[in-house]
Amino acid sequence: MENTTPGTDATRFAFRDDRSRGARIAWQARIFGAYFVQFLKMRLAYRVDFVIDTLAVLFSLVIQLAVLGVMFSKVRALDGWTYPQVLFIYGFSLVPLGLFNLISVNLYGFADEYLVGGRFDRVLLRPVGSLAQVIFESFNVSGLSEIALGLAIMAGAGLKLGADFGVTDLLALLVLAPGAALVYLGVFLGITTVSFWFEDKMGLAPPVYNLIRFSRYPITIYSLPVRVFLTFVLPFAWVAFYPAAWFVGGERFGKVALLTPLVGVLVFGGAALLWRRGVRNYVSTGS
Amino acid sequence: MNAGAAVTAGLAPWRRTRLASLGLYGHFIRLAFLKFLAYRLRYYTGVISYTVFVAGHYYLYLALYAGRAADGLGATVGGLTVREMITYVAVSWIGRSLYFNNISRDLARMVSEGEIAMHLIKPFHLQSVMMAEAVGEAGFRLVMFTVPIMLVVAPVFHVGAPAGAAALLWTLVSFTLSLVIYSQMGFLVGCLAFAMKNIQGVLRAQMVGMDFLTGVIVPFTFFPAWFQAAVNWLPFQCISYVPVMIYLGKRTGPALVSGILLQVAWAVGLTVAARLIWRQATRRVTVQGG
Numbered sequence: 263m264e265n266t267t268p269g270t271d272a273t274r275f276a277f278r279d280d281r282s283r284g285a286r287i288a289w290q291a292r293i294f295g296a297y298f299v300q301f302l303k304m305r306l307a308y309r310v311d312f313v314i315d316t317l318a319v320l321f322s323l324v325i326q327l328a329v330l331g332v333m334f335s336k337v338r339a340l341d342g343w344t345y346p347q348v349l350f351i352y353g354f355s356l357v358p359l360g361l362f363n364l365i366s367v368n369l370y371g372f373a374d375e376y377l378v379g380g381r382f383d384r385v386l387l388r389p390v391g392s393l394a395q396v397i398f399e400s401f402n403v404s405g406l407s408e409i410a411l412g413l414a415i416m417a418g419a420g421l422k423l424g425a426d427f428g429v430t431d432l433l434a435l436l437v438l439a440p441g442a443a444l445v446y447l448g449v450f451l452g453i454t455t456v457s458f459w460f461e462d463k464m465g466l467a468p469p470v471y472n473l474i475r476f477s478r479y480p481i482t483i484y485s486l487p488v489r490v491f492l493t494f495v496l497p498f499a500w501v502a503f504y505p506a507a508w509f510v511g512g513e514r515f516g517k518v519a520l521l522t523p524l525v526g527v528l529v530f531g532g533a534a535l536l537w538r539r540g541v542r543n544y545v546s547t548g549s
Numbered sequence: 550m551n552a553g554a555a556v557t558a559g560l561a562p563w564r565r566t567r568l569a570s571l572g573l574y575g576h577f578i579r580l581a582f583l584k585f586l587a588y589r590l591r592y593y594t595g596v597i598s599y600t601v602f603v604a605g606h607y608y609l610y611l612a613l614y615a616g617r618a619a620d621g622l623g624a625t626v627g628g629l630t631v632r633e634m635i636t637y638v639a640v641s642w643i644g645r646s647l648y649f650n651n652i653s654r655d656l657a658r659m660v661s662e663g664e665i666a667m668h669l670i671k672p673f674h675l676q677s678v679m680m681a682e683a684v685g686e687a688g689f690r691l692v693m694f695t696v697p698i699m700l701v702v703a704p705v706f707h708v709g710a711p712a713g714a715a716a717l718l719w720t721l722v723s724f725t726l727s728l729v730i731y732s733q734m735g736f737l738v739g740c741l742a743f744a745m746k747n748i749q750g751v752l753r754a755q756m757v758g759m760d761f762l763t764g765v766i767v768p769f770t771f772f773p774a775w776f777q778a779a780v781n782w783l784p785f786q787c788i789s790y791v792p793v794m795i796y797l798g799k800r801t802g803p804a805l806v807s808g809i810l811l812q813v814a815w816a817v818g819l820t821v822a823a824r825l826i827w828r829q830a831t832r833r834v835t836v837q838g839g
Contacts (some may be wrong), residue, residue: 314747315750317754325758325761329761333609333613333767333771338616464590464594465590465591469597479605483611483612
């Protein structure tokens, strides 16, 4: 292919088939980096919106902390879990949730905007993976606030616990949080992918999304069927409780936490395979 | 101009009798009911959502009361036993399934997309139309949503019966008033879109804050005294806390009367406030494109 267009962007982002696999991945990463920068520029044009969005995140956080605080003003421990422990799990839960929220906006409107609206044709014409394009075409910057606030709450709860976190714990966080975010991404990608085959008239995502808020509590408070359901069927126990147990779960759950990345890869991998089949099944609406 | 007005005087839809007005807005009630009936499939999964909400809080409160028992603390928290607490949670969510609507979001969308211009030139008051539609939606919700949720939730979580026949009746009256208060508050929030370019953040805050401030998630008696004093002055408690307490028989006699009167006062007050603000806001509307 000849590419005579001048300018750095044109050469930097030009598609070349002769690249090695590594160079191709780096090239794709550069493209998605550029997507993000572009999106930030767009968002920064409306700075007030960003401030308001952040305030909304902060507001929801204050409320949830108030609920936790009030609960623990009436009881010393929930099924043996103390306030700082539950607080820590809550703080942890915000990090993968923030990571997921950052990139998940397009999944919700996918059926309407991409499949019915015809934007998916454009995606398929480009020489970059279709799933990555859809995910990285829009961001929700308030996810960043959630991550920051989550880390702050974890630090605060850690201090209250008098926990002695070291480098291993930091490394664990760097593996566990993205692993948990993959679980979110896999579950909601799976739901989104269904729309390749049939129109989702029922709205499958909202009830699943509503379940998230209860995944932040120690799952031992739930009955056995609910625990089994959250561990194996709709694996939301892996988005907060199990990974956070590495830090506060002690003997009983500390080791289970390490399975989180594996669960994340499995759930996301399954959803990605489904996506691939869906793309093959895709017929344009022509609009 | 005068000649034109004379010709159309016979058709002038803004000059109508009270009965005709009633018919007009009644028509919107019916239309809203039918519109939501077309989307009824979405409410099947909604039943699951509400069951999840009740279930989550059910386990949470069971653990809380069990934790207190283990520490030898009292069996009531904020004046509620564990059975009453479960009933509180269930009735709160069942009520919410009835009065909930998206007036704020719908109005905000109309304003920011410019569709509002088309409504302003029509011979009706949008506030009344949206209230009528909220009634139609609530009618649909009652039959297709609230009753199914009740049928699932009540046996599964052993929800307690109402304190008596009168309490049940007054709970229904009270939740009907909740619908008016909730809708008018939504209308007021939606009016903010006239002043702000983007009210997504406000809508998010409303969505998150509402269930907390209305008492759906935690009853106010759990909170410190200063917080309870503060919510007494706000309209939110009239949306959920008041009707649920009536159901539980915690508001009887004079407290019942004052609760209902307070609801009526807020319903009227917010409707009037919304009408005044609407009048101000629509004086200068800038529609870009549309």
